[in-house]
Amino acid sequence: MPRITPASARVLRRPRPLVSGFLCTLVLLAGAGAAHAQAWPAHQIRLVVPFAAGGSTDITARVVADGMRPLLGQTVVVDNKPGAGGNIGAVQVAKAEADGYTLLMATSTHATNVSLYANPGYDFAQELAPITQVSLIPNLLVVGPGMPANNLAEFIAYVKQNKGPVNYGSAGNGSSQHLSAALFNSMVGGKMQHVPYKGGAPANSDLLAGQIQAVFGPLVEVVGYVKAGRLKALGITTKKRSPLLPEVPAIGEQLPGYEVALWNGILAPAKTPPEVIARLNEAIVKVLLQPETKAKLAEQGSEPVGNTPAEFKQMIGPEIDKWRNLVKISGAKVD
DSSP states (O other), rough: OOEEEEEEEHHHTHHHHHHHHHHHHHHHHHHHHHHHTTTOSSSOOOEESSSTTTTTTHHHHHHHHHHHHHTTTEEHHHHHHHOOGHHHHHHHHHHHHHSSSSSEEHHHHHHHHHHHOOOOOOOOTTTTEEEEEEEEEEEEEEEEEEESOSHHHHHHHHHHHHHHHOEESSSTTTHHHHHHHHHHHHHHHHOOOOOSSSHHHHHHHHHHHTSEEEEEEEHHHHHHHHHSSSSEEEESSSOOTTTTEEEEEEEHHHSSSSEEEEEEEEEEEOOOHHHHHHHHHHHHHHHHHHHHHHHHHHTTTOOEOOOOOOHHHHHHHHHHHHHHHHHHHHTTTTT
């Protein structure tokens, strides 16, 4: 049997510090990785609203952003990036670093843009990861006081019989107002004429002035005129009536199969880590469940949703198909 000398013993023991050091390094790296994962969010989060400040999407985004701050321990800053029907802000988020610090407040407009624009600059279904749907929003069919029809049935008869010009205004070609009215006109076999404006506000102004006869406007934009008695509300575009105007029927009650529901929701760049998506979803859903949030959304006629990322993703595909069909019916196109 070989004799073990003090020198040979030192040789045999030499690798042990290397192994021990290697194991320590692994432990330190694992700890650093865990600390890094737990550190999110380490600084403020940017929520891009791809429309102008003051609109219904912007107002909703700010309600949600304010509610997220105490839950995440970081400020959520709303950043308005309007232009190209919401595409400019959406492109910025789709191309941003997928680290959970840049989010998009998208709407059904973005599902519409897939078929409305020849080249929107990004792939809505592939380059963005759904976090949660925030709310559902109805459009409201309103007419001026000079319109002889006083309810939905009378308005349908008026449009079908072509008793007089029925020009409807919208916020522009392919807008929700345009597509809601185009579907209605198609289903009743009417001869309504589209008058596009550069936004909902000027369309509403001309409706009040009697220059046009109807608008299918977002509820939040026209409900004040209805409550003031300056416009007549004839029908809501969603399947259910709005709690804000429970006496106004859903258009589908008179026109079976008619439904146009607007929505908004929050998404992130496609490769955002699943654990960050889950954390964001948890925070936003908690905000939407808060009574004060529900009250603020109800003031706009919006209904909070707060679904899972998987449920939101499952909804987007059919929405793109639905709005593609509406774009086809309307004939709208933006190069």
